[in-house]
Amino acid sequence: MDDVHKEGNEPLFDEFQRPSREEWKEAAIALLKGRPFEKAMYTKTPEGITIDPIYDLASLDALSHTGSLPGYAPFVRGTKVSGNLIKPWDICQQVYAGDPEEFNTILIEDLHNGQNALNMPLDAPSLAGIDADNADTSSVGNRGVSISTVADLEVAFKEIIFDALPVHINTGNNPVPLTAMFLALLEKRGTDPASLHGVLGYDPLGQIAGHGTIGITIEKSMNLMSEVLTAVSESDSDLRTILVEGHPYHNGGADSVTELAYMIATGTFYLREMLNRGHSVEAVSKRVVFSLSLGSNFFMEISKIRAARMLWHRIVKEFGGNDDARKMYIHGKTSSWTKTVYDPYVGMLRNTSEAFSGAMGGVDSLTVIPFDEAIREADSFSRRVSRNVQSILQEECHFTRPIDPAGGSWFIESLTSEVSASAWKAFQEIEAAGGMNSIILDGTAAEKVAAKYEEQFRDMAKRKRVWVGVNKYANMSEEKLEVHERNEKELLQKRKKTLAAVRSKRKDFELSGFERGLKGLTRAAAEGATIQELYALSSGDSRNAPAVEPVKKQRGAERFEALRDKTIEMKSSNIVPAVLLLNIGPVPNHKPRADFTRGYFEVGAFDVLSNKGFSSPEEMIEAAASTPAQVAVFCGKDTDYPEIVAQTAGVIKEKRPEIKLVIAGRPAKDLEPVYREAGIDHFIYMGSNCYELLNTLQEGIENNG
Template sequence: MADSKEKLFSDFSPVSTDKWMEKVTADLKGADFEKKLVWKTNEGFKVKPFYRMEDIEELKTLDALPGKFPYLRGTKKDNVWLVRQDIKVSDPLEANKKALDILMKGIDSLSFHIESKSLNAETIQILLKGICAESVELNFSTCQGHVVELAELLVAYFQKEDYDLAKLQGSINFDFFNKMLIDGKEKGNLVQTARALIEATQPLPCYRVLNVNALSLNNAGAYISQELGYALAWGNAYMSQLTEAGIPDTIIAKKIKFNFGISSNYFLEIAKFRAARMLWANIVASYDPECLRDCESKGKEDECRCAAKMKVHAETTSFNLTLFDAHANLLRTQTEAMSAALAGVDSMTVTPFDKVYAAPDELSERLARNQQLLLKEESHFDKVVDPAAGSYYIENLTVSIAQQAWAIFLKVEDEGGFYAAVKAGTVQKEINETGKARHKSVAQRKEVLLGTNQYPNFSEKAGDKKPLDASATCGCAEAPHTDVATISLERAASQFEALRMETEAAAKRPKAFMLTIGNLSMRQARAQFSCNFLGCAGYEVVDNLGFETVEAGVEAAMAAKADIVVLCSSDDEYIEYAVPAFKALNGRAMFIVAGSPACMDDLKAEGIENFIHVRVNVLETLREYNAKLLK
């Protein structure tokens, strides 16, 4: 069989890259290869339409092995990840009941958010009753000013329950910088709190207590290279400040946990996590951490390679979640979960599809859990380590993202480090500018959110659904002031949703009537385009098979009580149909021409003002229409 396979392949002569390019060039028929087929990513590097063996021959990343420094292919030799679910603790008894229930439904990582006002030994006792801490990863968060108290309570509880503390896995979410980015507040002293937290959790060697919540950057719309580059600088800020304070670098590195977001850019996200582990391993290695025990992972100079392992939790992004057509969020988060699973993260949270407008209920939480369980139990994603390895495409993406992220990391370090950058507001400025650029892309439909800015459900109404505030980080009552600039967590769909809810709240829902005439294929295409365009504002749309004359179309529109009449035809025919239709309408409804015909200036001279086509800003155009129609 092996011989027959070998002979099969030998029957085909190899095809060189030059031959491929000759064929591509011929098929392009004179079009520019770079402009037509080479994609320039938001990260700033170019992606070719095809890659070959020669594109990876010089890449050093190919020498990486799973579980081996610099951990490009993973920090472990399997691809098992933990399925996490978050629980907000308002009543510890109810939270405990819920935790015990979901532990029987596939969850092996729990995350509890405990309000500082109810933080005491009794709460911890009730909350963790019946939960075997040696069998599940336990993660905790509270107000940043109370994390040390939380750590002390946890250690006391675990000791009281006679656990083997060396076996316990988990984290406490202390993040000095995330509070500055989200709330604009610099609270407490980083070094003092971190030192106290590390000392308090000394009996828990596997607990991570210094967090890099790069998820916040992802939720703000950051590009992948920005999220990674700033996350590296974020983690290095802990390393540099705490080593200067005399804390051993090995201990610091083993206490840091990275919490990344996962965007919908499937292949780039796989590459991001691979690049992240490699870059972080090299950053930690530069500190020459001392190995404190006899370990097979020692480096050549007895440096601790275990300290260089990046602990990664991943969570599907909130930036692209939508209130309208919310079940489409399930498709987004499933793709995101797939990329993180293939990339070898340590644990993952899938955001419930209804998080935008409601506290997730039992159904949405179950769906979110099962999205990961399907990947494990039915798709067997946990059975293969780094299946992306060797892919010409992904290996090149990994290196390209690593280069872009490293450039951002070096820039931050050259300007004084992450703390200085956040204090000066440069990180926030860069992220917010990216967020604005992405919002503009959504407004122009260059970035598509199905059901929101493209192919909306015309009959759907928001009803009682209202967007929830995603910016609150804890329940602490603090003075309403900010010390530094903050990042915006406005979702990509939020402005379209506000527009559509404005329409829904109006006394009368505008009706748009498609006056289709002339060339059959063009009028159908433009009617579909126009229905989708105007449906994004929540307008009622009425399509038609076609009219013999514009006068007949206008009268049908008036009979239907239309507020908008959209002329749908071909560019060549607009010079014939547009002016007569406009005059026949005589101001009884808004008149729109679907397209950007060469005769546009002539039509404008006749008083026609409204044209919709692929180059207009959909959001701004619909806002103008709402201002006129919803008076």
């Protein structure tokens, strides 16, 4: 270890003895009062990484990267010597508007209020190369802007100066049409193509993973990627045209290591394919951008970002790239997977933590999604709140300084190393299986992500992983946010009218008269060719295009939300799932478990009928026999249960055979069969499967009417 790590390691005062790690462990064991140290003090993450209870200076001894500095290999501390001091990360908020004119209005408003990068999500038809007047009504302008012609781009970017504003756009299934449209727009403006900078990125594997197909073969997609790469390189632009997105995997339930491994494997596939087409490592690497999701595990996400830079450095080095080529450009985006329909304002807090991890990890640009994304399209309020998270991080919290604030943290440095090692191992397994394209096409990637979701949901179901407001701390008095109505027909009519106007101005227009390369398509776009026509001209034969089952996009909270929705639906039909608390004795005796039980059932929107406690078994029996509740839960001390259950459970079951009796607390092994024999149906406790029980009870209540 270098001398820097040794400085300040001496005690401040000679009279105080520095405790050893063993002494700390002995003190911790004493406080655990018999609980196993390894079980109580070590934490296993969804990535399979074990988190130690404490880290110290010795934790850094075996780490090879801790002596590095910002801007130097292996770039774990960032790719810029100056970090965010001179140029902070770009505030790259998505602008949600279906109509190009509305998009422009919102974009200019947001640029005046702190945004400094242009992030334009396209609607599904535009991503797939389908004209607005040939698409399903509901898909046009849904969660993205509808772009069919250069005229649409003109409207969307009215008064926008590309020299001053980096873009961030996913080009969809084929990069050539949208690139051609941008080049035609720049030519019409008399603007140097080199002025366009930022990301106009193509991620065919990500598109297949997320949507199942791109309408062309992988080979064709790589040829198109190469064609755009060549054109941009010749224009002397610093535009990044190769996009690697981790979002399809993260939003399907993948853990951080899996997302990172898939991204690194995808980047490697693209790099190898471009090298095979005659490009240099340096020419390719400078055009790649990695866009990753930022989840709720704060320290894990910081470490994922730092590990990503280490891994990409290692890979590009293996391909012979120079130091500049080994630098990784990272765009961060707060997680869609963590957002919820219920208690949605908690999403503001999640966004803040996720964005904070991006700032600490050192992203180059950042998108904070609207807190209400799971419910509706963003309005001015949700856009402003999300944008202001970034402004506060930069301008109030000053997270732009110092450079690499996470650097030197014993925990973060250790976790970075473990994430890197785990992702590298997963990456090697992908390579051994034929590469990222192979595991996407044979379904392995989607299957693994689905399995990861189930692994994580098991912890959610048992409330070991908490979704505040969803599987714990439910707000029973909340009202759902109102969904903004979209006038789909009005938007479609406007888009049809715009397209008709463009087509009416075309003179002697024959699609077959244009060359199939990017130059020919740029000329066609300038003369009014639509995105669908440009796709037809550039995509070619689609008969051998891959079609696979995509990664299923599913938020972490969805199943609990569905449970709650079902209860609310039942209540509207006068079937009210309800729970009676059979509180034993005075309040101090039953309150802890009564509170636990209330929270347990309220996440499923069950009504909970409470009381100040029953003083006799007879009162308890009478209450259970007369209650409208379909479930009754004994709440008290463990020592109360044997006698009370023996005196009441059987009688309650005789009077109401259909009622489900539950004990709050985990029974001793020898007592569980006794309780069940007495009439107890279920037990609830920390670590029991909340989702499974509530789902079972809900189905039974519904069936019994």
